[in-house]
Amino acid sequence: xxSRSALTRGSQLALRSQGAAKLAQRGFAAxxxxxxxxxxxxxxxxxxxxxxxxxxTTHLAVVAKAGTRYxxxxxxxxxxxxxxxxNTKKRSALRIVREAELLGGQLAAYHTxxxxxxxxSFLREDLPYFTELLAEVIxxxxxxxxxxxxxxxxxxxxxxxxxxxxxxxxxxxxxVAFHTGLGAPLYPTPSTPIASYLNENSVAQYADxxxxxxxxxxxxDGASEGALSKxxxxxxxxxxxxxxxxxxxxxxxxxxxxxxIPKTGSSALVIAFPGSALGASQPETAVLIGLLGGExxxxxxxxxxxxxxxTAANPGAHAKATNYAYSDAGLxxxxxxxxxxxxxxxxxxxxxxxxxxxxxxxxxxxxxxAIAKAKFDLLSGSETAGVGLVHAGANLxxxxxxxxxxETIKALESVTAEKLKTVAKALLDGKASVGAVxxxxxxxxxxxxxxxx
Amino acid sequence: xSLAPFISKRPWLVKMLQPLAQMYVNQAGYRKMGLRTxxxxxxxxxxxxxxxxxxxxxxxxxxxxxxxxxxxxxMQHKILPKAEWTKPEEDVEYLGPILREVEAxxxxxxxxxxxxxxxxx
Numbered sequence: 119x120x121s122r123s124a125l126t127r128g129s130q131l132a133l134r135s136q137g138a139a140k141l142a143q144r145g146f147a148a149x150x151x152x153x154x155x156x157x158x159x160x161x162x163x164x165x166x167x168x169x170x171x172x173x174x175t176t177h178l179a180v181v182a183k184a185g186t187r188y189x190x191x192x193x194x195x196x197x198x199x200x201x202x203x204x205n206t207k208k209r210s211a212l213r214i215v216r217e218a219e220l221l222g223g224q225l226a227a228y229h230t231x232x233x234x235x236x237x238x239s240f241l242r243e244d245l246p247y248f249t250e251l252l253a254e255v256i257x258x259x260x261x262x263x264x265x266x267x268x269x270x271x272x273x274x275x276x277x278x279x280x281x282x283x284x285x286x287x288x289x290x291x292x293x294v295a296f297h298t299g300l301g302a303p304l305y306p307t308p309s310t311p312i313a314s315y316l317n318e319n320s321v322a323q324y325a326d327x328x329x330x331x332x333x334x335x336x337x338x339d340g341a342s343e344g345a346l347s348k349x350x351x352x353x354x355x356x357x358x359x360x361x362x363x364x365x366x367x368x369x370x371x372x373x374x375x376x377x378x379i380p381k382t383g384s385s386a387l388v389i390a391f392p393g394s395a396l397g398a399s400q401p402e403t404a405v406l407i408g409l410l411g412g413e414x415x416x417x418x419x420x421x422x423x424x425x426x427x428x429t430a431a432n433p434g435a436h437a438k439a440t441n442y443a444y445s446d447a448g449l450x451x452x453x454x455x456x457x458x459x460x461x462x463x464x465x466x467x468x469x470x471x472x473x474x475x476x477x478x479x480x481x482x483x484x485x486x487x488a489i490a491k492a493k494f495d496l497l498s499g500s501e502t503a504g505v506g507l508v509h510a511g512a513n514l515x516x517x518x519x520x521x522x523x524x525e526t527i528k529a530l531e532s533v534t535a536e537k538l539k540t541v542a543k544a545l546l547d548g549k550a551s552v553g554a555v556x557x558x559x560x561x562x563x564x565x566x567x568x569x570x571x
Numbered sequence: 572x573s574l575a576p577f578i579s580k581r582p583w584l585v586k587m588l589q590p591l592a593q594m595y596v597n598q599a600g601y602r603k604m605g606l607r608t609x610x611x612x613x614x615x616x617x618x619x620x621x622x623x624x625x626x627x628x629x630x631x632x633x634x635x636x637x638x639x640x641x642x643x644x645x646m647q648h649k650i651l652p653k654a655e656w657t658k659p660e661e662d663v664e665y666l667g668p669i670l671r672e673v674e675a676x677x678x679x680x681x682x683x684x685x686x687x688x689x690x691x692x
Binding site: 210212213216220263264 | 624627676679680683686
């Protein structure tokens with residue numbers, strides 16, 4: 119599963135390729151130009167993004183507009199994800215897996231809040247086989263009853279058992295922030311009632327509504343454009359051009375609120391504010407994330423960001439700041455997990471530190487560090503196969519305009535302490551979304567922390 | 572060793588042998604106990620058990636009812652009144668297709684397990 123923090127980096131990704139040829143030639147360290155980025159094209163009415171680094175392996179993915187935001191009923195996205203690579207009209211699930219194994223390929227299906235991704239990673243020369251396989255999976259899966267009971271249900275139960283307090287708290291923060299759409303849980307917990315909504319027929323209907331030329335994008339990392347246009351056209355011929363039953367999705371609206379869920383085991387607290395969406399020019403958010411920090415990139419050192427200092431003083435808690443960027447909204451979150459008392463102390467200290475940012479006490483050194491981290495996150499996001507893949511696809515299916523990376527870097531560098539102060543003040547004065555999961559006797563209310571809900 | 576596949580492929584032969592087949596089925600007598608052909612399939616093996624687990628709930632319930640009724644009749648050495656005998660239109664196979672699918676899956680698994688790779692060079 120890709121890390122959520124990657125969503126921030128991918129937001130300004132899809133550039134027109136400038137440096138592919140130059141990169142192939144450069145032999146020594148040159149001025150940093152972004153690695154060859156995804157080229158968006160259209161093949162037979164299907165949006166395609168590809169990038170070729172002439173390596174021996176290819177990653178090919180179908181990114182569909184079928185994330186939890188778009189599901190008409192709870193559980194359909196996870197059901198569709200679990201039904202990927204199961205029996206089709208032409209071959210059985212066993213055959214698909216065995217053939218992929220013989221070719222040395224890897225198949226994966228995962229979803230985010232806005233997209234469902236079916237991914238295949240394989241050796242370069244097997245592109246025709248896996249293109250046919252992905253097309254077959256999205257158009258010809260049978261969605262049989264016995265597979266639903268024998269395989270899909272058990273897989274969903276197994277995945278539900280792994281959901282921890284941190285995931286529940288994040289889902290809770292999203293649900294009070296956005297209500298429907300983006301507020302739907304990323305993975306339903308065992309106590310979420312989905313049995314009446316999830317069955318093989320509703321999943322098949324959802325698949326019909328979602329797998330069509332308008333709502334999918336094919337993303338390839340490591341395949342040439344010529345090869346892709348040659349093989350996508352014949353195999354994706356049967357894909358309908360329009361959905362018979364288009365799913366509507368209202369624009370996201372941030373609301374805010376507080377939710378508290380009792381749970382045994384470790385506790386988690388998520389404090390969320392409205393963040394920056396994909397493609398929105400709000401560099402202050404990225405710098406604020408760098409300032410808050412939490413996860414150090416240096417081993418054995420906790421780092422010296424606001425959250426790192428708080429967790430170093432209170433062992434037993436982990437804290438992280440992220441901006442979850444979606445197509446029309448964003449959520450800036452501070453996620454704290456650990457023992458309930460440590461979580462409480464870290465939360466109190468981090469809100470105090472945020473208030474000191476508002477009071478204007480950001481040192482120059484901290485600002486430089488935060489800007490550097492924001493720049494690194496932005497540029498490194500394009501280099502990872504998994505992360506860049508999903509974002510190139512998500513960008514295509516939502517029709518987002520690719521942002522210029524160099525302009526964003528310039529905008530990041532021009533962020534000052536004053537701008538940060540304004541943004542932080544606006545966040546703290548507005549409504550926050552707080553999700554507390556765990557030992558509620560200890561975990562603070564939002565009001566106790568000084569937040570408005 | 573069965574002539575059934577040979578005969579099924581030739582519709583004229585099927586039509587010719589139909590009366591003989593009907594006489595055989597009537598003589599077998601399972602319809603007089605309210606059973607259908609697929610109820611007679613021996614369930615003491617894994618394949619059939621798997622196929623039975625895939626039956627829709629209503630079919631499964633009806634099957635169990637018919638078998639219990641037939642067991643009661645067998646114990647009493649009775650048969651059903653003529654009005655309640657299974658009619659030929661009702662005697663369609665419900666388990667056969669599922670069973671064939673399960674058998675095909677097992678055969679495919681066995682074939683894939685004993686696969687040999689022929690190298691091109």
